[in-house]
Amino acid sequence: MKDKFLINIVPGDTFLHKLSGSTKVRLFVVLLVFITMSFDLRLILPVFVLTLIGVISAKPNWKQVKVIMSVVIFFNLLNIFLFYVANPTVGEYWCNQLTIIGQLNNYFVFPVETFWYLFVRLIKMLTNFMVSLWFITTITPSEFAAGLYSLGVPYKVCTVVSLGFRYIPDIARDYENIKISMQLRGVEMDAKRTKISERLKQMVLILVPLIITSFDRVQTIANGMDLRGYGRNKKRTYYCEHESTNADKIFQFLTLLLFIFSIGYIMGVNIWPPQTNMWCPIDWR
Amino acid sequence: MKQPLIEFKDFTFRYKSQTEATLHDINLTIYEHQKVLILGASGSGKSTLAHCINGLIPFSFEGEIKGSCRVAGIETINASIFDLSKQVGTVLQDSDAQFVGLSVGEDIAFSLENENVLRKEMLTKVLDAATVVGMQDFLAAVPYRLSGGQKQKVSLAGVIHEDVQILLFDEPLASLDPAMGKTAIELIDDLYKLNQKTVLIIEHRLEDVLHRPIDRVILMDEGRIVADTTPDELLVSDLLLTYGIREPLYLSALKHAGCEVLASDGPCDVFTMDLSRFEDKLKAFEDRYVASIDKQFSQKLIEVNDVSFAYDKTKVLKNVSFDIHRGEKIAIIGKNGAGKSTMAKMLCGVIRPDEGQIRINQNDYLQMTIKELGEMIGYVMQNPNQMLVKDIIKDEVGLALKLRKMTDEQIDERVSEVLQICNLHSMRNWPVSAVSYGQRKRITIAAILALKPTVILLDEPTAGQDHRHYTEILSFLKELHETMNLTILFITHDMHLAIEYTDRAIVFADGECIRDDQVFRVLSDPDIIERANLKQTSLYSLAKRIGRTPEALIDQFITLERQGKR
Numbered sequence: 068m069k070d071k072f073l074i075n076i077v078p079g080d081t082f083l084h085k086l087s088g089s090t091k092v093r094l095f096v097v098l099l100v101f102i103t104m105s106f107d108l109r110l111i112l113p114v115f116v117l118t119l120i121g122v123i124s125a126k127p128n129w130k131q132v133k134v135i136m137s138v139v140i141f142f143n144l145l146n147i148f149l150f151y152v153a154n155p156t157v158g159e160y161w162c163n164q165l166t167i168i169g170q171l172n173n174y175f176v177f178p179v180e181t182f183w184y185l186f187v188r189l190i191k192m193l194t195n196f197m198v199s200l201w202f203i204t205t206i207t208p209s210e211f212a213a214g215l216y217s218l219g220v221p222y223k224v225c226t227v228v229s230l231g232f233r234y235i236p237d238i239a240r241d242y243e244n245i246k247i248s249m250q251l252r253g254v255e256m257d258a259k260r261t262k263i264s265e266r267l268k269q270m271v272l273i274l275v276p277l278i279i280t281s282f283d284r285v286q287t288i289a290n291g292m293d294l295r296g297y298g299r300n301k302k303r304t305y306y307c308e309h310e311s312t313n314a315d316k317i318f319q320f321l322t323l324l325l326f327i328f329s330i331g332y333i334m335g336v337n338i339w340p341p342q343t344n345m346w347c348p349i350d351w352r
Numbered sequence: 353m354k355q356p357l358i359e360f361k362d363f364t365f366r367y368k369s370q371t372e373a374t375l376h377d378i379n380l381t382i383y384e385h386q387k388v389l390i391l392g393a394s395g396s397g398k399s400t401l402a403h404c405i406n407g408l409i410p411f412s413f414e415g416e417i418k419g420s421c422r423v424a425g426i427e428t429i430n431a432s433i434f435d436l437s438k439q440v441g442t443v444l445q446d447s448d449a450q451f452v453g454l455s456v457g458e459d460i461a462f463s464l465e466n467e468n469v470l471r472k473e474m475l476t477k478v479l480d481a482a483t484v485v486g487m488q489d490f491l492a493a494v495p496y497r498l499s500g501g502q503k504q505k506v507s508l509a510g511v512i513h514e515d516v517q518i519l520l521f522d523e524p525l526a527s528l529d530p531a532m533g534k535t536a537i538e539l540i541d542d543l544y545k546l547n548q549k550t551v552l553i554i555e556h557r558l559e560d561v562l563h564r565p566i567d568r569v570i571l572m573d574e575g576r577i578v579a580d581t582t583p584d585e586l587l588v589s590d591l592l593l594t595y596g597i598r599e600p601l602y603l604s605a606l607k608h609a610g611c612e613v614l615a616s617d618g619p620c621d622v623f624t625m626d627l628s629r630f631e632d633k634l635k636a637f638e639d640r641y642v643a644s645i646d647k648q649f650s651q652k653l654i655e656v657n658d659v660s661f662a663y664d665k666t667k668v669l670k671n672v673s674f675d676i677h678r679g680e681k682i683a684i685i686g687k688n689g690a691g692k693s694t695m696a697k698m699l700c701g702v703i704r705p706d707e708g709q710i711r712i713n714q715n716d717y718l719q720m721t722i723k724e725l726g727e728m729i730g731y732v733m734q735n736p737n738q739m740l741v742k743d744i745i746k747d748e749v750g751l752a753l754k755l756r757k758m759t760d761e762q763i764d765e766r767v768s769e770v771l772q773i774c775n776l777h778s779m780r781n782w783p784v785s786a787v788s789y790g791q792r793k794r795i796t797i798a799a800i801l802a803l804k805p806t807v808i809l810l811d812e813p814t815a816g817q818d819h820r821h822y823t824e825i826l827s828f829l830k831e832l833h834e835t836m837n838l839t840i841l842f843i844t845h846d847m848h849l850a851i852e853y854t855d856r857a858i859v860f861a862d863g864e865c866i867r868d869d870q871v872f873r874v875l876s877d878p879d880i881i882e883r884a885n886l887k888q889t890s891l892y893s894l895a896k897r898i899g900r901t902p903e904a905l906i907d908q909f910i911t912l913e914r915q916g917k918r
Contacts, residue, residue, distance in 0.1 A: 076454050076494050209454050233454050236496050241738060247702050248739045251726040252799065253755035272741050280737050287449035290408055294442045295463035295510060299434040302468050306453075306461035306478070309471065 092214025441511030649677030686860030687885030730800030
């Protein structure tokens with residue numbers, strides 16, 4: 068079994084890892100709202116920088132992060148490019164003006180506002196990614212469950228999360244075993260020798276015993292949990308959820324401020340009066 | 353006067369899905385601070401009895417109950433499983449499935465979490481419980497890093513902080529290697545002595561449980577209690593034979609030597625039983641010993657030469673060399689993680705050596721594909737459910753042939769031939785899901801035999817099976833060996849299997865092949881036994897007690913057992 072997943076099972080020892088689950092879950096939710104609510108680079112950029120620092124400080128497994136990061140960056144660039152192709156003058160809608168500085172033909176014009184909008188959009192998407200990455204690399208599944216529970220999510224839902232992570236490696240091991248036994252009986256898994264359609268069919272063949280073995284296990288797990296009183300009370304506590312430290316209190320306070328600010332911003336800017344303008348640093352006219 | 357803790361009165365239980373009752377007229381009283389073994393073959397109803405005590409019946413398994421069952425004064429039919437869980441701590445057979453936490457600490461805390469205990473109190477309670485079972489240094493460890501024995505200890509720690517009165521162990525030895533099993537039995541005994549608890553052990557491996565004293569044995573068969581006695585009385589009766597429980601090896605040896613053991617000799621412990629009456633007979637028995645001749649095999653089938661392999665940086669196989677000849681039966685022995693399974697995967701071609709060579713039937717193994725190797729070496733996995741993919745038995749057995757693009761007539765012919773050999777022909781159109789575990793095992797073997805391999809490799813073929821099924825499977829394999837001249841490799845923890853059915857043992861420890869010799873010599877070498885996490889057999893102890901060399905006695909015993917089997 069691989070030693071290091073992107074997700075930690077065991078709590079790490081950096082500052083962000085040591086925050087309690089509920090602090091991290093709250094901050095994550097509020098940050099997502101904060102990022103989503105605006106196209107204002109003055110609000111987004113600080114979050115981008117801070118979460119970038121956060122990710123670096125959490126010392127994740129860079130090899131895996133790099134893979135994911137390059138995929139995300141690639142798709143975001145593609146997204147931006149397609150946005151431009153779909154409507155090269157999209158910036159007019161957001162900035163109420165259009166300053167064309169060149170053109171390829173009548174359709175593909177180069178307005179500064181469109182480039183600005185696309186740039187902000189890219190940063191916004193990357194920030195979203197950084198917020199998620201920061202969250203994923205610093206939280207354990209159990210802390211996540213505890214954090215969700217602290218937000219009022221029923222604990223049976225939370226258990227699904229942590230239990231799922233618990234049995235992923237077991238299922239992976241079953242899968243590996245079944246795959247081996249199929250290969251030995253003559254199912255060709257080599258990508259070079261079989262067509263994709265064939266391989267998909269063979270995947271289905273593996274899934275049958277995998278599902279059956281997993282279902283066998285579910286009954287035993289359920290019994291084991293019943294025997295230890297799971298589901299007896301409406302409330303439960305979490306072993307991994309430590310008492311708030313000073314750092315937790317400060318972070319929770321900041322999260323609260325950010326939350327209030329976001330609510331205010333959404334009320335004032337997004338809802339009434341509805342605005343579609345975005346902030347531009349320079350007036351290009 | 354001891355208080356009754358568990359009381360069954362005219363108790364009968366039938367599962368909702370079955371027409372026949374599983375438990376019949378159970379009348380049983382177990383008192384405080386007793387250590388009771390509930391013994392019985394598979395299907396004897398012993399696990400059902402356990403479920404009645406811990407409340408899974410009727411909470412999780414519906415059915416019809418007649419009569420009364422009181423546990424710690426609670427009538428279980430009215431009680432919730434939660435009330436009972438305060439009285440009865442259950443350690444399940446499958447410690448992997450019972451491990452729901454993402455770390456040792458979390459798993460031990462699980463029942464406390466459910467009780468809404470404050471985290472501050474939880475920390476000390478978890479640490480205390482972990483200390484009792486000796487896992488206090490592993491609180492942050494993840495389940496995939498633990499051995500089966502360690503997981504079981506965690507399961508145990510997870511139920512003892514409730515201050516339960518009764519500890520219930522459901523087949524605690526099933527998934528452990530011999531040395532771990534021994535430790536588990538010792539730990540259970542320590543807990544029993546220390547905490548004045550009542551201990552119930554559900555098992556069919558009598559000799560291993562008797563490693564530590566037992567007050568009382570309840571023998572079950574077909575849903576009824578057939579004996580309620582002391583271990584000493586049980587061992588000298590013919591009950592074991594009648595109900596398919598394996599007799600301890602040392603007692604079989606004494607019988608071979610012509611000794612008649614009585615309950616007053618204290619036969620439940622090989623170290624303390626009174627041997628004075630038998631010493632002469634035993635010595636005479638050993639004097640008749642003629643060393644068995646090493647069987648000679650001429651044709652080399654597999655040559656493994658100086659093979660090393662690593663998944664990442666650490667080598668899991670280090671310079672391993674051995675030969676396998678056509679027609680041999682070999683036990684591959686060693687603790688978990690010693691490299692046995694890696695070696696098996698390598699022989700099948702799933703992984704290939706980093707260094708060294710393997711030749712199979714004079715051919716270069718590296719030139720052969722997995723598919724070609726699959727036709728030479730059949731690999732039967734431990735869990736048949738991981739191998740079965742088709743709905744109908746016939747199709748399952750023919751799958752490998754179909755994948756090799758044989759015609760339907762050829763497939764039919766080969767499949768019915770194999771099904772006949774495996775005694776499954778009458779069931780050929782049955783759905784795979786309708787047959788028992790042992791029959792599924794047979795189907796997997798048939799599916800492998802359909803390719804007509806020269807070697808079959810069985811991973812723990814007897815794990816979790818009682819003596820009757822064990823004998824059934826192994827005599828079947830023995831027959832195959834004789835009729836088809838198969839070469840059979842067993843990967844196993846089971847020393848009985850190695851003793852009775854194999855010619856040679858290859859022992860692995862830490863990725864090295866530390867011994868390659870006849871079984872009786874391996875089992876007479878204390879150093880090997882320790883390094884491979886095996887357990888001293890009771891034959892060894894018996895020989896030591898009469899001051900003779902264990903090698904001769906073990907060899908003699910094996911020879912006689914095999915003759916007796918024929």
